[in-house]
Each structure stands twice: as C-alpha cells, then as structure tokens.
Amino acid sequence: MSILVNKETKVITQGITGATGLFHAQGARDYGTQMVGGVTPGKGGSSIDGFPVFDTVEQAREATGANASVIYVPPVGSADAIMEAVDAGIELVICITEGVPVLDMVKVKKYMEGKDCRLIGPNCPGIITPEECKIGIMPGYIHKKGPVGVVSRSGTLTYEAVWQLTSRDIGQTTCVGIGGDPVNGTSHLDVLKMFQDDPETEAVIMIGEIGGDAEEQAAAYIRDHMTKPVAAFIAGATAPAGKRMGHAGAIISGGKGDAASKKAFLRECGVSVADSPAEMAEALLEVWGK
C-alpha cells in the first residue's frame, strides 16, 4: 500500500501545453505514471506529444477516467484551475504553482468545503509513491520503494531527506510535499494520519519550517495517537525574525513559531529531532531501531 497515489492513479495535467506542464508530464510518464491527458482551454481536440488535450477538466475526466489532476497553471489562474478540477469531480488535486495569492486560496478553501476532494499544495513539489506513481517536479531516481513515509513543506529539502534514506538503502511508501504557503490544501497533520493508517508505512520523516503552528499540531497528534516512530527537522533556526524566507509561510512573528520552540515541543512529544539537516535519516534510525 501507500497513501493518496499508486499505480492505478490516472492523472491529467492542467496547463499541459505550457513548457513546464509538458516537461513534467513527460517526466511523470517516463517514470511510469498513468498520465492520461491534459487541459488547456482553447486547445481541446489537439494532442501534444501523445497526450490528448481537452478544453475543460470535465471533458478530460469524462474521456480519460482521470481521478487526479496536477496543476502547472500560472498564479493568475491557479485558484480557478483548482476549483475547476474540484467541480469536475477529481478526487486528488495537486497544485505545483508557486506564487498563488493568499486571498485566492482563502476562497478556494471555502469553495472546497464539504466537497469530496483533497488538495495538495500550492507551491509544492507534488507527491510520489516510488516505482508506482510520480506526480510533480521531484527527480524520480532518488526515490526507492520501501517503508518510510515522508511529509514536508519544502521541495528540495524533501529530496535531501529522501536521498539520505535511499543512500542507506531505505525506501519510501509515499513522499508528500504539502507546500510552503500559509493557506494550503493539506497539512502535516492530515498526512500523518494517513501514514498512521497505512499498513505499509513503518516510520515517518516530517520536515517543518519556522512560522505558524502546524508542526505543533502534528506533534500533539504524534504524542496522542501515533504508534509509528517519527523523526523531524525544522528549517529556519537561523532565520531573522520578521523576514520572509521565500516561503510565505516561513516568517516568524512576535516570537511565535521559531525553530527552537518547535523542536522542543516535538521532542516533548517523543519525536526524534535532527539538529542538522544532514542527519534526518540518522535521526529516524535512532528512534526506529532498524
């Protein structure tokens, strides 16, 4: 098993005729993902590099049976693209786009209330179940099938953790990049619950950042409900207060959400915390007893 995606997942790409959308659709197809088509309004009926193109998500879903969609639409149209996928009955929507206005996401969250759809992102690398399904921009070859779940707000820092695992011959069930924006679809907590319920996931690495209290909520859940070992790293220990470090979410305000307090609370909750980002896999091995 795995969470959210597997070899049965059928994926369409919104924004497939753009350079980025096409490049990553091809990459995902090469990895073995069922990339069944794409959407670009006004280019329906054509095809691009073997991918059928549709005008609307609804048409694409009806024709292909897609149950997941990945969005590479520029920020100005990202929120609309997400809502279109939700409206079309897509179950899993993954928005890669960086730079979506936060008030657009506030509307999207409201729109999604009560609808049977999960959003990952925006501003995220995507999701991968190694050797089955890759949706997003991560390099596929660093991953390997195995028992560790990875969840992170960051893209490249996730690759770092995955590579540390794979280099030690430890594989992953699923790796989820939830994105660095303050308002996003899926939280650390949501993903931890899924990993806890997934029989194949034996241990979890969680990568957090300064700002907000998502890591604290996740830590409380780990303490109260999780039976699987968890290791964590919190990026931003050296970040100056009040500065935004690329991720809109990563900003310390009023002394809240700093790395030291997050790490301390995670440790209190029984999480193995790596002080150095080079030691994320080791921190997991320590608590996992492998």
Place this chain on the structure above:
Amino acid sequence: MNIHEYQAKAILRNFGVPVPEGHVVYNSNAARDWAKRLGEGPWAVKAQIHAGGRGKGGGVKIAKNADEVKRFARDMFGMNLVTHQTGPEGKTVKRVLIESGCDIADEFYLSFLVDRATDQVTLMASAEGGVNIEEVAAETPEKIFFEAVDPVVGLTAFQARKIAFKLGFDVPQVKQAVPLLTDLYRTFVACDCTLLEVNPLVITAKGKLICLDAKMNFDDNALFRHLRIRDLRDYDEEDPMEIEASQYDLSYIALDGNIGCMVNGAGLAMATMDIIKHYGGDPANFLDVGGGATIERVTEAFKLILSDDKVEGILINIFGGIMKCDVIATGVIEAAKQIGVEVPLVVRLEGTNVELGKKLLVESGLNIVSADGMGDAAQKIVAAVAGRAS
C-alpha cells in the same frame, strides 16, 4: 510589500475610512506651510519609516504652533531613527507626515490578517490600544477578540457590532464602528493585504472614531494585479542588494555572517544556513535561486554574493529537481570568469544531470572544492573560511 503610514492612510481615505487630515512633506518649510493649510493646531509631526515604535525613538511629536512644526520636522529629517523594529542600525528619515491633531478620549487596537489556522481573514481587536499588541497577546490574551470572516459574505454588520460591544463602545460609537470595520475589510480584500493594522483607533473628545495610525502589508504574490500599489514601494527602505536580487526574481536576504550561500529552494536554503551555523560558521545571506533558474539568473546570483564585502567564502548547495545541475555549474563558471573568485568556493551538487554538472566544474579549471552531502559541504566551507582568517 510594506508602505508608509501616509500612503496607507491615503488608501483608507479612498475607501471611506476616517483618518486624520494630513500631508507628507520632504523639507521643514513645507512642514510649516502645510500645518497652516491644515488649519488650527495642534499638529502631529510623524517620521515616515517602515517600522513601528517610532514614538519612543523621537519620531512622533505634537506641535502647538507652526514654528514648532517646522522645528520638529527639521530635527527629524536625516535623523537616524532607531526603534525595536528597525534593528540597532536604525533608519534614516526622509519623509515626514504633518497631521491635524485630535483630542484622544480612548484608544483601541484593530487589525485584519489571514489566519492560517482557520484559513480565513480574521478581525482582531482589543481595548488595549496604542500599545504593543504582542505584549497584550502574551500577558492578557483574554483581552483580544477575534472574528473570522466568511470570504463569500464578507464582514457582516453583526460581526462588527459584536466586536464594538466587546470593546465597550457606547451606541454612537457602535454605529460608527459598523461602516468603519466593513470598510477596513473591503480595503483589505480589494488591495490583497496580508496585514491591515490600526493602532490606535481612537475615540475623540467629541465622540468620533478615527484611525490615528495605519499599517498595511501586501501579498507579494498578488502585486501582479495591483500596479498602483506596486508604485508605492519605497526603495530607500530596502536593502540595495535585496532590490538588485528582486530584479532577477531571486529571493535574497542579507545577514551578518561571512559565508555566502547559493541554494535552490527556500526550505533547503534555510536548512543550509542552519547547518553552517551548526558547524560553527555564520551565513552572510539567504539566497534561493528558485526552481526554474536560468544560466543568467545563476550568474547574477553569484555576482550578488560576491558583491558583499563581508563574504569570505561561498557555499553552493543544489539539489536539482527542475533545476538541472549543469545549468548551475554553467552559471557559476560564467560568473567566475566575468568577475573572478578570490574566496574559497565549496560546491555540493545532487540531482538531475549531476554528473554533467560536476564534470563542467572540474573542467573549468576554477579552484572549487567539491563536497558530498550537506554535512560535508558545510564543514568544508567553515574550515576554509576559518583557515583564511588565521
């Protein structure tokens, strides 16, 4: 993006929010003349910098006559104003706001912000106005009231009334608070704010509500649809290197250390700063070249790092996903050829096209130390910089 108080008040005035009459000036004679134009004294003379706590540093004065306005303004122009938000280096005052004064009967705190816990815009209010709200939140959190706003309906009149009654307003002030709060919310949404803060909101001796101070922050991701707001950016308030970086879509923040960093991805960039510190070094900057960086952007990023005199060594840490390692390598070589590198350079490459990237660096003939993994890279650059110093 931040703007000045006088700019925020101009925007609020356009949305019908009550703010004092005032005018921004750039020299002290204009300060005196505008004071007379505004009418009877007293007047508030307020230094315009992008930081709070100006009053304590001598950046806000009340003048009783026009000559006093001129004198206070003259003292403020060119003054290095240090507050708890400017850092010890302070900020130079170049603009001063002259405003009609008012008799304050009571002070309150108001703000709208995006609450990431509820994913909604939230109104925050307190009767503890005119003070540092972070202190109120830490010491007496029960004195802060919240209303989350439904994005479809907007702030409703009943929500505004709930807040107004909680603040202890009398009926005449409650009646003023409803349009005031709904207009503030409209401003917040129309301008894509991330923060709209009024501290203090005052009740005057005559019972009128007025926003005596105002602070607006905007969502950088939404500036594409706000050309006029973008025009309000004051480059004097920003680090020149951060401005330069933003022209190439690089995310750069200057720090105090001596090890320059170039990294792809915000999370990895923060982690790279952390690991440098972990091994006893000190990062000179945060620099995220982004996912889809071109050779030109990498070259500019490298030049930017080298233009910082404090930099005594450079660490490049790239985990290529979209970003291909050969692009990074080519950009670094290009920049090094253009300007020369006289400090130690440690490069850690991993990910897409890593072999090609490493090959390019080796063949370039540049003096580059290559590293395996983040830990190795950080230790090597810290050692190299320490070696140079001794």
